[in-house]
Amino acid sequence: MILINEDWCKGCQICITRCPVDALEESDKLNRRGVRPPKLKENNRCNFCRLCELLCPDLAITVIPDEETKEKPKKTLRPPIVSVRSIGRNIK
Amino acid sequence: MGEIKTAGELNKKYLREGMWPTIFCNGCGNGVVLEYTFWALEELGLDMDKVAFASGIGCSSRLPGYINADGLHTTHGRAIAFATGLKAANPDLTVIIFTGDGDCAGIGGNHFIHAARRNIDMTVIMINNFIYGMTGGQLAPTTPIGGIATTAPYGNIEHPFDLCVVAKALGASYVARWTVSHPYQPIKSIKEGIQKKGFSYIEFLAPCPTAYGRRNKLGDIQRLWEWYDKNTILIEDYERIMKYGDEKEKERAKKMIQIGVFQDVEKPEFFTEYQKLVERLQGNTITKTSSVKSKKMVVKK
Numbered sequence: 472m473i474l475i476n477e478d479w480c481k482g483c484q485i486c487i488t489r490c491p492v493d494a495l496e497e498s499d500k501l502n503r504r505g506v507r508p509p510k511l512k513e514n515n516r517c518n519f520c521r522l523c524e525l526l527c528p529d530l531a532i533t534v535i536p537d538e539e540t541k542e543k544p545k546k547t548l549r550p551p552i553v554s555v556r557s558i559g560r561n562i563k
Numbered sequence: 564m565g566e567i568k569t570a571g572e573l574n575k576k577y578l579r580e581g582m583w584p585t586i587f588c589n590g591c592g593n594g595v596v597l598e599y600t601f602w603a604l605e606e607l608g609l610d611m612d613k614v615a616f617a618s619g620i621g622c623s624s625r626l627p628g629y630i631n632a633d634g635l636h637t638t639h640g641r642a643i644a645f646a647t648g649l650k651a652a653n654p655d656l657t658v659i660i661f662t663g664d665g666d667c668a669g670i671g672g673n674h675f676i677h678a679a680r681r682n683i684d685m686t687v688i689m690i691n692n693f694i695y696g697m698t699g700g701q702l703a704p705t706t707p708i709g710g711i712a713t714t715a716p717y718g719n720i721e722h723p724f725d726l727c728v729v730a731k732a733l734g735a736s737y738v739a740r741w742t743v744s745h746p747y748q749p750i751k752s753i754k755e756g757i758q759k760k761g762f763s764y765i766e767f768l769a770p771c772p773t774a775y776g777r778r779n780k781l782g783d784i785q786r787l788w789e790w791y792d793k794n795t796i797l798i799e800d801y802e803r804i805m806k807y808g809d810e811k812e813k814e815r816a817k818k819m820i821q822i823g824v825f826q827d828v829e830k831p832e833f834f835t836e837y838q839k840l841v842e843r844l845q846g847n848t849i850t851k852t853s854s855v856k857s858k859k860m861v862v863k864k
């Protein structure tokens with residue numbers, strides 16, 4: 472379950488674009504500020520990884536894992552910029 | 564480790580909810596740093612009556628006002644000086660400072676240098692948005708070369724200040740830099756910084772869409788956040804590329820901003836050494852200094 476404190480949302484959409492499984496979308500409600508807070512899509516693969524909760528600059532999201540979680544959530548760590556194996560590949 | 568599992572509960576405990584929502588613009592990184600700090604505090608399970616915050620002036624320096632704990636919102640650039648006073652009066656306090664790049668590297672630069680040099684036990688969380696955000700986007704000592712500011716409309720020609728390098732050179736106990744866009748490594752870093760007995764400096768590269776991103780044509784909020792992912796490199800990767808990479812990879816890596824933990828050492832801390840000095844000079848008999856008194860009071864509780 473994803474709880475949104477709708478009046479806190481400023482509509483940056485960081486949660487929507489950064490969700491690793493694309494589970495969120497704009498809702499059709501307008502909040503007090505005139506922006507559309509996010510909601511879970513009708514069909515979604517949310518695995519309660521909490522990334523949206525952690526990244527929301529306005530602390531508007533709370534993630535509460537469902538009783539039977541579908542998949543094991545994966546921590547989204549900062550990935551290396553170049554894949555380690557490819558380093559120096561071009562040296563003859 | 565604390566018992567809190569959801570952000571809702573976390574906010575109830577740490578957020579001064581009456582002050583929320585923030586004054587921050589849409590897409591600003593400051594709020595994210597606040598939430599990471601909350602999780603770090605919760606995971607450490609600290610008694611919030613023994614934690615005090617301090618800040619200077621700026622958007623970033625507003626953060627202590629949103630925290631349900633004691634805080635000093637001081638004058639521009641002086642957060643570290645006030646925090647040193649807090650530590651002198653009560654060395655048992657955990658002192659955390661929120662400051663901006665203008666506040667810390669500009670007007671407060673000398674306070675920063677000497678607190679790091681003396682290795683005073685405090686955690687400085689510096690939010691670097693490359694600009695003076697609150698006052699509308701003047702050039703900061705951290706603005707990258709070529710960056711546009713109201714006071715540099717044709718592009719910045721000054722070499723930017725890298726406070727991680729400065730803190731490291733001064734021998735601060737803990738030095739790290741992160742972006743706001745990946746949560747777990749920075750939360751761990753804040754925890755390590757708070758636990759460290761000595762000067763901890765943790766810098767966050769945080770997007771400021773209003774005063775920096777927009778003026779520098781870095782795109783909408785999403786693109787601006789991506790800029791930080793594309794233009795930073797983990798220090799481990801940087802070192803690996805410098806060792807094994809080809810020329811092209813090296814050139815590319817050199818243009819990026821390094822992130823990660825740069826220094827993590829044990830080193831004598833100023834007020835601990837000061838206390839030893841007092842004890843040595845007064846013998847081990849009953850002492851009268853205020854810091855010793857307050858220490859005893861806390862122990863009795």
Ligand SMILES: Cc1ncc(C[n+]2csc(CCOP(=O)(O)OP(=O)(O)O)c2C)c(N)n1
Pocket residue numbers: 620621622623624639662663664665666667690692694695696697698703
């Ligand atoms: C002594 C003094 N000089 C100048 C100012 C004006 N002033 C307020 S905030 C600020 C810059 C803040 O920049 P930074 O610390 O980077 O914080 P940000 O708003 O970017 O988070 C300045 C110059 C002031 N308040 N006091």
Ligand code: SF4
Pocket residue numbers: 475479480481482483484485486487508509526527528529530531532
């Ligand atoms: S990240 Fe937070 S503020 Fe931004 S759109 Fe999502 S809920 Fe709203």
Ligand code: SF4
Pocket residue numbers: 473489490491492493494495516517518519520521522523524534
């Ligand atoms: S908890 Fe993770 S998977 Fe679920 S909506 Fe948030 S970011 Fe997406």
Ligand code: SF4
Pocket residue numbers: 586587588589590591592593622623692696697770771772773774775
């Ligand atoms: S001016 Fe920049 S730093 Fe200040 S609140 Fe707005 S986005 Fe954040």
Ligand SMILES: [Mg+2]
Pocket residue numbers: 621663664665690691692693694695696703
């Ligand atoms: Mg700034």
